[in-house]
Structures are given as C-alpha cells and as structure tokens.
Amino acid sequence: MIEVRLFATFREGRDKISYLEPQGYHTAAEIIHYFRIADDEVAICLINGRHSKLDSSVKDGDVIALFPPVGGG
Amino acid sequence: MTTAYNGKMARINLTTGEIKVEQLNMELAKKFIGGRGLGTKMLYDEGIATVDPLSEANKLIYITGAMTGTKAPTTGRYMVVTKSPLTGMIACSNSGGIWGAKLKYAGWDAIIVEGKSEKPVYINVVDDKIELLSAECLVGMQSEEIDGELKKLHQDCSVLNIGPAGEHLSLLAAIMNDKDRAAGRSGVGAVMGSKNLKAISVSASKSSIDSFDPEALKEITKSSTQLIRENGVTGSGLPTYGTAVLVNIVNNIGSFPTKNWQESYYEDADSTSGEALKEKFLVKQSFCHRCPIGCGRVVNMNGQVVGGPEYEPLWAYGGNCGINDLNAINEANYWCNEYGMDAISTPCTIAAAMELYQKGYIKEEECEGIPLVWGDPKVIIEWTKRMGEAKIPLAKLMADGSYRLCEYYGHPEISMSVKKQEMPAYDARGIQGIGITYATSNRGGCHVRGYMISPEVLGLPQALDRTETENKALWAKIFQDLTSVIDSMGMCLFTSFALGAPEYAKLLNAGTGTNYSPEELLLVGERIYNIERLFNKAAGMKPEDDCLPKRLIEEPITNSFSEGQVSQIAITLPQYYKERGWENAFPTKETLERLDLL
Ligand code: SF4
Numbered sequence: 297m298i299e300v301r302l303f304a305t306f307r308e309g310r311d312k313i314s315y316l317e318p319q320g321y322h323t324a325a326e327i328i329h330y331f332r333i334a335d336d337e338v339a340i341c342l343i344n345g346r347h348s349k350l351d352s353s354v355k356d357g358d359v360i361a362l363f364p365p366v367g368g369g
Numbered sequence: 370m371t372t373a374y375n376g377k378m379a380r381i382n383l384t385t386g387e388i389k390v391e392q393l394n395m396e397l398a399k400k401f402i403g404g405r406g407l408g409t410k411m412l413y414d415e416g417i418a419t420v421d422p423l424s425e426a427n428k429l430i431y432i433t434g435a436m437t438g439t440k441a442p443t444t445g446r447y448m449v450v451t452k453s454p455l456t457g458m459i460a461c462s463n464s465g466g467i468w469g470a471k472l473k474y475a476g477w478d479a480i481i482v483e484g485k486s487e488k489p490v491y492i493n494v495v496d497d498k499i500e501l502l503s504a505e506c507l508v509g510m511q512s513e514e515i516d517g518e519l520k521k522l523h524q525d526c527s528v529l530n531i532g533p534a535g536e537h538l539s540l541l542a543a544i545m546n547d548k549d550r551a552a553g554r555s556g557v558g559a560v561m562g563s564k565n566l567k568a569i570s571v572s573a574s575k576s577s578i579d580s581f582d583p584e585a586l587k588e589i590t591k592s593s594t595q596l597i598r599e600n601g602v603t604g605s606g607l608p609t610y611g612t613a614v615l616v617n618i619v620n621n622i623g624s625f626p627t628k629n630w631q632e633s634y635y636e637d638a639d640s641t642s643g644e645a646l647k648e649k650f651l652v653k654q655s656f657c658h659r660c661p662i663g664c665g666r667v668v669n670m671n672g673q674v675v676g677g678p679e680y681e682p683l684w685a686y687g688g689n690c691g692i693n694d695l696n697a698i699n700e701a702n703y704w705c706n707e708y709g710m711d712a713i714s715t716p717c718t719i720a721a722a723m724e725l726y727q728k729g730y731i732k733e734e735e736c737e738g739i740p741l742v743w744g745d746p747k748v749i750i751e752w753t754k755r756m757g758e759a760k761i762p763l764a765k766l767m768a769d770g771s772y773r774l775c776e777y778y779g780h781p782e783i784s785m786s787v788k789k790q791e792m793p794a795y796d797a798r799g800i801q802g803i804g805i806t807y808a809t810s811n812r813g814g815c816h817v818r819g820y821m822i823s824p825e826v827l828g829l830p831q832a833l834d835r836t837e838t839e840n841k842a843l844w845a846k847i848f849q850d851l852t853s854v855i856d857s858m859g860m861c862l863f864t865s866f867a868l869g870a871p872e873y874a875k876l877l878n879a880g881t882g883t884n885y886s887p888e889e890l891l892l893v894g895e896r897i898y899n900i901e902r903l904f905n906k907a908a909g910m911k912p913e914d915d916c917l918p919k920r921l922i923e924e925p926i927t928n929s930f931s932e933g934q935v936s937q938i939a940i941t942l943p944q945y946y947k948e949r950g951w952e953n954a955f956p957t958k959e960t961l962e963r964l965d966l967l
Contacts, residue, residue, distance in 0.1 A: 301617075301621065303614075303617045303618070303644065304606065304609070304610060304614055304617075304643075304644060305605075305609065307644065312639070339601060339827075339828065340618065340826075340827070340828060342621050342622060342930075344930060345621060345622045345623045345929065345930020345931060346622075346930070347622075347828065347832060347834070347835070359930075361617075361618075361621040363617075363618060364601065364605075364606065365600075365601020365602050365605065365606050366601075366602060366606035366607075366610060366614040366615070366618065366643075366827075367602035367603075367606055367607065367614075367615070367823070367827045367829065367863075367866050368606075368607060368611065368612025368613070368614060368615045368643075368664065368679075368680050368863075
C-alpha cells in the first residue's frame with residue numbers, strides 16, 4: 297500500500313490519510329491527480345520524509361505527504 | 370531633512386528620576402538602521418557588555434525600527450536591547466502589536482532606561498511628555514490585568530509590561546505588550562524587574578509618521594503589499610492556519626523534536642497541528658499594526674476568547690512534552706503569557722524537567738503532587754503556573770531555564786540549549802543549515818536569527834537539500850544578515866517569504882533618505898551581525914560557546930523519516946567562519962575594517 301497524507305487546504309473535501317494500492321501509480325504526479333490536485337497547487341511533496349519532485353517514482357510501502365504553500369516560524 | 374526617524378530619544382534614570390531628551394545620532398542611524406542594529410551599537414558604546422545583567426548598571430533600550438510607524442507593511446514593531454541575564458550576552462527581543470508604532474507617533478525613536486527605582490514604577494508617555502508614576506497598584510498583577518488597569522488610567526494607551534515572572538527575576542521572563550504580544554526571549558523581563566519597572570504606557574495624538582519620499586514610499590508599499598498578498602505563504606497559508614501549520618510539515622520530515630529531543634517524530638502531532646487548531650478552537654485571526662498577513666490566532670479556551678499559541682509553543686508544550694491535548698496547550702500558553710514568560714523556553718524547561726524525572730534525577734517528592742510525567746496535560750498547565758509563581762523550590766529552579774536546572778542536577782547535557790537559551794522547534798540533526806544558525810546565533814538558541822527552514826524545508830526562495838552541508842554556511846550567513854536588516858527596519862520577518870533585499874532597500878530608502886543598493890543593505894546587515902558578536906566578545910563569550918548540545922552531534926535520530934542523522938556542525942562551522950571572515954569565532958581585523966567597525 298502507498299500511504300498518502302494530505303495537509304492544510306488539501307484536506308477540504310478529502311480524507312486526511314488514504315491508502316492506495318501500489319499498482320497503477322508510478323509517480324507522485326499520478327497520485328496527486330487521483331486526488332484531483334493540480335501540479336502547481338503542490339508546494340511540498342515529501343516521499344518518506346524527503347522533498348521530492350512530482351515525477352519521482354513511488355512504490356509499495358511509501359509514505360507521501362502533500363502540502364500547499366504554507367510557512368511560518 | 371524629513372525622514373521616518375523622529376531624531377529623538379529619552380534617557381530615563383530610575384535611580385535619580387531624571388528624564389533627559391537626547392538627539393538620535395543620525396550618522397549611527399545610517400550605519401545601523403535602527404531597532405536591533407542601532408540598539409546594539411548604542412548598548413555596546415555605553416559599555417554595558419561587562420556589567421552584571423541584573424545589576425543597576427545594566428541598561429534597557431526600547432527602540433523602534435527605522436520604518437516602524439510608517440505606511441510600510443508590518444511596521445508596528447519595536448525591540449528590547451539589553452544584556453541578557455539568561456545568556457550573559459546580547460539580548461534583542463522583538464515584538465509586534467502596536468506599541469512600537471505608538472512610541473514613534475508620540476515622537477520618540479527610543480527610550481533608554483538606566484539605574485534602578487527604589488519602589489515599583491511605570492513610565493507613562495503622552496506625546497512629548499514623559500512621567501514616572503508609582504506602580505504599587507500593579508504589583509503581582511498579570512499581563513492582561515495590567516493592560517486593563519493602565520488603559521483605565523490613560524485612555525487609548527498601548528501598554529508594555531512584565532508579569533509576576535519579571536517581578537521574581539525569572540531568567541525566562543518576557544516583556545508583554547498589547548495583551549498577548551511578547552518580546553519573549555533571553556530574559557528581558559527580568560532586567561525590567563530588576564529595575565523595579567513594571568510597565569510603559571504610551572499614548573499619542575498622532576497616528577502617522579513622516580517619510581523622506583512619501584510618494585516613493587506609497588508606491589513601494591503598494592507593490593510590496595501586493596507581493597505579500599499574492600504569495601502562497603503570506604497571502605494564504607499564514608492567514609488561514611497561522612504558523613502552527615508547520616507542525617505537520619516538520620513532523621513529516623522527522624525533525625520534530627519530541628520528549629525533549631529524545632525522538633524526532635511525534636505520532637500524535639496532527640492533533641496539535643495548525644489544521645486541528647483551526648478546526649476546533651479558532652475564533653479569528655489577529656493582526657499586528659499595518660499587517661496584511663495576520664498570522665495571529667484568537668482561540669476559544671473553555672469559553673474564554675484568548676490569544677492562541679504559535680507554532681513554537683504548540684510544539685514545545687505539545688510533542689516536546691509528549692502532550693496531544695490541544696486545549697491544554699492553549700491553556701498553558703495562556704498562563705505563560707499571563708505570568709509573562711518566554712513561550713519557547715518555559716515549555717522547553719518543563720520538557721527538560723520531564724527527562725530529568727524520567728531518568729530518576731528529579732525525585733517524586735520534589736514534584737509536590739504533580740509528577741513530571743510525559744503526556745499529562747495537567748503537568749504543562751500547573752508547572753507553567755508554578756514557574757510563574759516561583760514559590761516551590763523546584764519551580765524556582767525551573768524559572769531560570771533548563772540549563773541551570775539540568776546543571777543543578779548534574780546533567781547539563783539534558784538541557785537542549787545553545788548559550789543557555791533553549792532551542793526552538795526544528796531538529797538540527799535532520800536539517801543541517803538550521804544547526805549553523807542555532808550554534809552561531811548571537812543571542813543563543815533561536816530560529817529567527819537566520820531562518821534556514823525557509824530554503825531547507827519550505828523550498829523558499831529556492832529548495833536546498835536539508836540533509837546536505839554544501840553551501841549551507843553561505844546561505845546561513847546571508848539569511849542572518851538579511852534578518853538583521855529586517856529587524857532593524859522594524860518589519861516582521863514573515864514578510865521575507867514574499868520580499869527580498871531589493872524591496873527592503875527601496876522601502877528603507879524611501880523612508881529614511883538612504884540610498885542603499887540591495888548589496889549595500891546586506892553589508893549593513895553583516896555589520897549588525899558583527900557588532901552583536903563584538904558585544905558578546907566583550908561580555909566574555911568563548912569560541913566554544915558556538916556549539917550545539919552533544920545529543921545533536923552524538924546521538925543519531927532514532928525514529929522515522931530522519932533516522933540515523935546527526936548534525937554535521939563540525940564540518941559546517943569552520944566553513945561558516947570562513948564566509949564571515951572570522952577566526953576562532955570572532956571577526957578578524959580585516960573584517961572589522963571592511964565593515965567599518967574599527
Ligand atoms: S505576520 Fe503575524 S507576527 Fe508578523 S506582523 Fe503580521 S500578525 Fe504580526
């Protein structure tokens with residue numbers, strides 16, 4: 297399974313955490329499209345805690361965390 | 370020449386009661402801008418570096434930024450510059466609200482307080498009139514109550530004050546203004562307490578300030594505000610969730626210090642996040658003076674509407690104490706403000722005490738009925754109040770911060786501090802650049818002296834790999850220098866998510882008549898960083914004070930996404946000194962010459 301965690305406004309109308317069957321998802325981009333999130337809405341994409349590009353490949357057991365532009369201090 | 374400076378400051382001697390009006394040194398103002406830079410230069414020149422911080426000889430400089438009170442965005446800010454009783458080095462604590470702007474509207478750039486009053490007093494400023502009044506009636510009062518009392522006496526005033534913690538000379542005492550805004554760090558409230566100064570109220574009949582080129586300022590204010598509104602972080606993220614939105618990001622890179630930094634991932638982080646705060650407790654945003662962002666939170670706390678926690682206290686009372694009860698965090702944060710204590714160092718000291726208890730160094734009988742166990746919401750609320758009261762022996766020790774507490778129990782390594790000041794909410798083992806700015810911060814453990822989280826975690830203005838060390842020293846230096854500029858201008862650091870050196874240069878030039886290029890402005894920032902370092906050198910700082918706690922260097926992260934990582938500060942620190950032109954932690958003669966500091 298691929299665990300997908302959504303944060304901030306990405307949670308509006310979506311589940312905070314979803315588990316996807318790994319078949320059919322090769323990249324982070326394919327996953328965000330499943331959630332109907334556009335590429336340019338994603339400010340931070342973490343795959344297993346590492347900042348990753350949307351064309352990075354994903355595999356069974358990965359944890360994907362997605363954030364819109366947010367910040368603070 | 371008309372500029373955004375009033376050109377005037379007040380020197381108040383609390384020993385003699387004398388109040389003198391002095392001219393602002395405009396040459397120095399040009400070289401050090403104002404606020405943090407100019408305040409530090411003034412304190413250094415007054416020979417304060419060598420004095421005992423809690424003695425009559427220390428001075429407190431309340432100073433506005435060059436742009437404070439102007440039409441530029443986020444310009445309600447002021448700084449308190451003094452010698453810190455917590456670190457023994459430079460203290461410069463920055464706060465928003467409106468107090469700073471009111472001081473400027475009343476006609477003053479700064480107030481210098483010297484000496485010590487025999488009895489509790491407060492300073493009342495009404496335009497160009499300044500008086501010292503008895504504060505006997507305010508003794509023992511908490512922050513909000515003092516605010517209310519002084520507002521009854523002086524209509525439309527803005528109030529800065531110390532709560533009971535400052536009166537007890539707690540080394541974690543903050544200075545509060547406009548109810549829940551804080552100049553929180555480095556024990557500046559204790560210095561105020563040591564002088565028997567309880568509050569400063571300011572009223573002004575004006576509500577604007579001149580500038581050198583009003584038309585140019587209007588233009589650049591308009592375009593800067595637009596950049597702020599269009600930016601994803603300042604235009605949407607911060608207004609919607611506040612700074613607390615960072616909880617989930619930092620946790621999801623496995624760099625969220627948990628249980629006093631023994632772990633770096635908190636399973637329950639989401640229940641203490643900005644998202645949870647918004648969903649369950651948020652009443653509305655709050656704004657400092659002239660702020661188009663509004664990162665402040667107003668929350669419902671058991672039916673009472675109060676100022677809510679920012680990211681730092683949410684983390685420090687939350688994951689760092691193993692607490693997942695957001696209502697309890699709101700309450701502990703509220704009491705922290707009411708007693709007037711640093712909302713980072715106070716909960717971090719509770720976390721250190723919890724580890725001392727976990728390891729058996731603090732005994733149950735010392736806890737007087739509230740054992741310091743991880744995860745108990747009662748602990749963070751009641752121990753915060755106990756620290757504010759400083760009555761029972763253990764709470765008294767804790768009120769002076771984690772370093773002195775852990776040293777007392779023979780385990781200073783348990784204090785997660787730099788230069789005796791507690792570090793904030795990002796684990797420097799998983800984020801290499803922030804470790805450089807922690808270790809080299811002139812005021813001790815701090816995230817707002819070079820916010821490397823921006824490139825390393827948020828990818829702004831450009832993404833850097835958080836685990837790498839390459840180029841981090843140079844980035845850290847640039848961030849530190851730019852931050853020095855922003856603080857000295859009296860603007861909020863959060864504007865830097867949307868603005869860069871070119872915008873700050875244009876704003877400052879239009880406000881004050883300088884003609885700085887962005888590069889020259891960064892050089893001024895570098896000068897400011899170096900004058901702070903010279904203050905610390907004179908105060909007795911040693912090269913080995915630029916360090917991180919042993920845990921970050923020797924104990925790899927054990928859980929989750931940053932497992933196995935340690936800080937590479939041994940590699941990055943020499944690189945940083947090279948970038949700075951420092952040898953053994955201090956500027957060389959050539960560097961001082963280059964920065965016109967000789
Ligand atoms: S962004 Fe937040 S801290 Fe900064 S000025 Fe605005 S309200 Fe104050």
